[in-house]
Amino acid sequence: MRIIIDRDPYLGRPENANGWTRGLWPAAWIGHPETPTPPSVVAYRQRMMLASAVALRIHVSADERYELFLDGTRIGRGSERGDPHNWFFETYDLALAAGPHVMVALVWSLGSAAPVAQMSVYPGLLVAPQEDKYLPLLATGVAEWEATILSGYHFVDVAATRAYYAVGANVVIDGHAFAWGFERGTGTGWQPARVLDPGVNGETRAEYPPLHLLKPVTLPPMLDQLSPPGNVRIVTAPADGDVALIPLRRDDHLPSEQAAWRAWLHDGQPLTLPPETYRRVVIDLERYVCAYPELVVSGGNDSSIRVHWAEALFCEPEATTKGNRNAVDDHYFLGLGDTFLPDGGTERSFRPLWWRCGRYLELVVTTAAEALTLDRLLVHETRYPLEMESTFASSDPRLEQSVPIMVRALQMCAHETYMDCPYYEQLMYAGDTRLEVLVTYVMTRDDRLPRKALRMFDVSRLPSGLTQSRYPSRITQIIPPFALWWVAMVYDYALWRDDLSFVRSLMPGVRAVLDRFYSLMNSDGLVEAPPGWNFMDWVPEWVRGVPPDGELGVSGVINWQLALVLTQVARLEGWLGEDELATRTSKRAATLAAQLSDRFWDGERGLFADDLQRQHFSEHSQCLALLSGVLDAPHAQRVAAGLLRATDLARTTIYFSHYLLEAYTALGHIDALVDRLQLWFDLPGQGFTTTPEAPEPSRSDCHAWGSHPLYHYFASIIGIRPTTPGFRHVEVRPQLGRLTAVHGTLPHPRGQVEVELRVEHTTLTGEITLPNGVAGNMISGGQTVSLTSGRNIVALSS
Structure with a gap:
């Protein structure tokens, strides 16, 4: 069973009394003796014979990732995603009966073929028992671990395809070369593992070369549950060629075969395809799923099964438009995924190394001289x-x-x-x-x-x-x-959760960000476009999502964003008792707002421009100015009117509309x-x-x-929001507009906030329940009602 710990498990060891040995673990990283170049997949095993039952705790990490098996059963995955200075390890509590056991770890290190989010130091495995007496039994670098290269994997780059992908290579698993049963420690090619560097705690070392600086995981295991199988939408026998260029047409559908495919998918009834058969099947999972697919097959030597995933199908092979996401007929399937090459064995379970996602699966199956039986398809949801x-x-x-x-x-x-x-x-x-x-x-x-x-x-x-x-x-x-x-x-965390010590630990970084922006201010006190990609929103009129003058000039949008954040930081500093920093930051926000009002204001339109030439206007500048907290009342009134009425502003899209909705809320609209x-x-x-x-x-x-x-x-x-750090004071400021009733329950650090309100004639009535130890206010129509812990009955003129 995997558990979470919150500190270095070896702090009490004698090594920690010496500054130069402090932080060393009693186990070392191991690798394959041939040091294969990524992309590579290596299995490690440790065989044990126990004279009596034991209960022990182990800590496990790998570079880049691992699957851990005990006696053939997978017991965990990792390492939790981090970086070299925050390389996470998982902790497992094991109960082993007397007798023989084998622990196996599949470790993949894919280098440039891995997802871009996957970082690395060097390939390897680390297993460290908590108690010294079990070091000879399981510790890598101490126990007699062995390694073998799993050569059945091949990786196909997708970087040159139609879009930008950063999720790693497609995988081909060749059943002829695959080491079936490796998870049980069977097969040939096992060699003594090569011992690498010792494990190192990420907090206490005084000196170290490039190493994995180890820290305990902070998250629970990812969800692992079977997803509903979905529905078979179409079965065809396509012509030779790239099926991505062949539309899925209802006239090509094989209705006589659909029942068998559905029985296979829904009921687990094996489906046998004759020799020399070519089929294309599209499965609709009927919702978006992130999952590890598992395809179990028998027979079918030299056949091929390609399993691709897509979010939706496309209206044309150039993959530019999708139309209704339910549509399959006359659409093109362009996806990502993996290919499995059976070797003719029985109950061969093909699983990719990393999860896939989407709503649709496409199976393209080609059989050779031997019939292929599809035993079952399992979709293991992960998140x-x-x-x-x-x-x-x-x-x-x-x-x-x-x-x-x-x-x-x-x-x-x-x-x-x-x-x-x-x-x-x-x-x-x-x-x-x-x-x-x-x-x-x-x-x-x-x-x-x-x-x-x-x-x-x-x-x-x-x-x-x-x-x-x-x-x-x-x-x-x-x-x-x-x-x-x-x-x-x-700032959000300080309000919504109750841990100011954690917030305090982040404040040096907060101040460093602001210092960078201060360094970019020109003689007018305005920030010039910082080096980098100054993305703000996917506005069609903007190039690469960058607002006017956001590449090289002075952008009103960026400066108003800074004004908003300065106001938030001033509050943060005040909450943490840093009154002088709070005052200084507030003054900077006010000064910046004054400069923005002077240089970007268009009095005729009653709006802030995005550029100093006052040629471009957007919802973005208006809502950030309104939310900044430092805009004077005359400007704010005119901006509010302009934001609601102007029809020629560059509009916020899905992402940045959050800030527009915040502005509408602040305005009471x-x-x-x-x-x-x-x-x-x-x-x-x-x-x-x-x-x-x-x-x-x-x-x-x-x-x-x-x-x-x-x-x-x-x-x-x-209208449920915290008004003080830690959500210790709750404000309920309902805005029902055309609505006549609302009801909601909201998790709170100390329990639950529940609000039920309805409009009856000209009165807003209802109940508000707050957790123990939490007080608040309800504000509506210019009226304020104090709220206490427990149940509150409210009635206000609407």
Whole structure:
């Protein structure tokens, strides 16, 4: 059983009394004696004979990743995604009966063929028992571990295909060369493993070469459960050639075979394909799934089974538009996936090394001289165990109907880190993650993934002081606005969760980000475009998502973003007792706002321009100015009117509309907020089961930054928000607009907040329940009612 510990397991060892040996583990990393060049897959085994039953604890890590087997049964996966200075290890408690046992680890190290988010130091395995008496039994570098190269894997680069992929290579598993039964420690080719460097605690070493600096995992195991099998949509016998160029036409469907394929998929009835058969089958999982697929087959020597995944099918082979996501007929399947080459054996289980995702599976099966039996297809869903603990309902059914799509999108983008999207990149971007974390706060009390995100961005810091735009990542990318959004994430955490000591530990990084932006201020006190990719939003009129003058000039959007974040940091400093820093930061925010009002204000339009020439205007500048907290009342009133009425502003898209919805909330225009959600209300009818990256044509069908309206259902419509650090004081500021009733329950660090409100004639009535030890206010229509712990009955004129 895997458990979580919170410290170096070997702190009490004698080595820790000496500064030069402090932090050394009693086990060493091991590798294959031939040191294979990545991409490589190596199996390690340790055979044991126990005279009596034992209970022991072991700590395990590998570079890049491992699957751990005990007596042929997989007991864990890892290592949790990190970086060389935060290389995570998993901890397992084992109970072994007397007799023979074998522990096996499959370790893959793919180098450039791995997902871009997968970092590495060098390939290897580390297993370390907690107690010294078990070191000779299982410790790598002490016990007699053996290794063998699993040569049945081949890796096919997808970098040159139609889109940018950062999820790793497609995999071909050749059953003829594969070491079947390796997980039980059988087969040939096992050699004594080569001992490498000792394990090293990531916190206490005084000197070290490039090593894995070990830290305990912070997250629970990822979900591992069977997903529903879906439905067989079409079966064809395509012509020779690239099937990606052959549309799926109903006229080509083989209805006489569909029942057998469905029985195989749903009931586990084996399906036998005769020799010299060529079939193409499309399976609709009927929802978005991230999963490890497992295909079990018998016979079929020299056959081929290609299993590709797609989020949706395309209207043309150039893969530019998708249309309704439910559509299969007359569409093209262009996907990613793996190919399995059976060797004719019985019950051969083919599994890729890494998970795949999407809604649709395409099986392209070619048999040779021997019949192939497809025994079963299993789809093992994987993701962070994130579930919807809150509830929401309202008098507008469209709001409630959109909730499952947003929840599913966040689940599919939550793994060992948050991700922008599971299909194309699997990278944790700070701009995306801020919104994903806010949604997490209103869904669950579990904040382990948000804490990890905050910490990983903090340790990604560059010499300039900025955090990297995405991390972990082998490739450094700099999006300066995303460093500011990371700072906003720290502010959000301080409000929504109760751990100011954790917030304090992040403040040096917060100040470093601000110092970088201060260094870019010109003589007018405005920030000139920072070096890097100053992405703000996928606005069609903007090049690569960069606002006007965001490449080389002075961007109003970027400067207003800085003003907003300065206001947040001033509050943070005050909460932490740093009054002088709070005052200084507040003054900087006010000074910057004054300069922006002087240089970017268009008095005729009553709007802030995006550029100094006042040629470009966007919703982005207006909503950031309104949210900054340092805009004077006359400007704010005119900006509010202009934001609501101007029709020629560059519009926020799915991602940045979060900030627009925040502005509508601040202005009290909740009906405008609900009207802006029409894109989300339309998603079910368009066949989406998750939120897309951008308005059509959208590259990604699963981008959790589009889940942010779920946050607003609770924080803006029902109006539940923290007003002091740790959510210790709750403000309920409902804005029902055209709604006549709302009801929601929201997880809170100390329990649960429940709000049920309804409009009756001209009165807003209902009940608000707060956790023990928590007080608050309800504010509506200019009236304020004090709330206490427990049940509160409210009635206010609406």
